Amino acid sequence: MSDTSRQGDWTKPAAMAIPKGGFFEDEVEQGRYGPIFPKTPACYGFSIIAKIIPGREPVFYEYAKNIEKAVAGQPDVLAVLKLHYLRWNLFDIKGETYFQYMGIFDTDFDKYVEDAVGLFAASGLVTVFENLEGFPKDWKTNAPAFIKFVRDHHRPSFLEYGEYPFVSADEIKKALQLKSAFSNMLDQMQ
């Protein structure tokens, strides 16, 4: 994909092929924790895959209820993460259970993880990552260890597609608010 098309035109759905490893060699930017994964038509994102500690599966389902409740109680609880969508799955391969955490968001990968560590530490929310093999026990006070774990377990896409590419969640919400206000105004003119 050319540089120009990577600048973004939300009116045209776009796909981007991504080299193995997740970076475009000719334009790797270094961040604080290593090279920065590029923005794609589906914004920034990750697919973190790790093996769960055997027997911990029920903890993941309980965690889901806690997050649902936390967001229902305070819908902006995750606002700092600049999210579009998050998805958490469990899947089995050859009798072993793996966890996947998939996110689409607007900050870069490392900033997202730093913000998540801060959010979880400050809010008292525990992270379900504690039930993954190899996750650092001192994550609350050691953001670099958390970030290393996440980078080590991130599996970059080799292809991504966005129907309204490169548009941030903030832009989407502002547009929806404008549409809603405009619709209300037209109703009032009847």
Added chain:
Amino acid sequence: MSDTSRQGDWTKPAAMAIPKGGFFKDEVKQGRYGPIFPKIPACYGFSCIAKVIPGMEKHLYNNAKVMEKAIADDPTTLAILKAHYLRWVIFTIKGENYLMYQGIFDTDFDTYCEDASVLFGKTGIRATFEALEGWPADYATNPSSIVKFFRDHQWPSFLEYSEHPYVSCEEIKKALQLKSAFSNMLDQMQ
């Protein structure tokens, strides 16, 4: 999550815990191919995982470029799928490669699979899935075999989150168009 909250209010970010298996027992609707996976704050979606035929990894990377070009040449190529975002990932477990195909879209799971089957001849999507073990040999004449393949390889989420829940792709694009038009109009008034 209560029934009411599942009706959708896009102004409030929402998370939903999903029972093991991907269905809410008290409200399972039957579709043509079995129970329909429910709509959640992150719309409809899937995470399909299948083993890559050994030696076909390079083929998948090459095919990503074919797809990128097909969509650049005709941005409406995948319009029928009503997709927000799609992501294709390869990951390795114990020396074996797996493909994960992740989607967030507005039609239900089975409709998505059926619609996808009509695109297979045009875009190179076909070549991607032909690299997977178990891909049905008769897929070209038997759309139901494609739906069955995806259902057999789907790993439902146990938790999903959306910053603007339940909003369709069409609504987002209309809102962005309105915002853009309004912005242009204000510029013209200067």
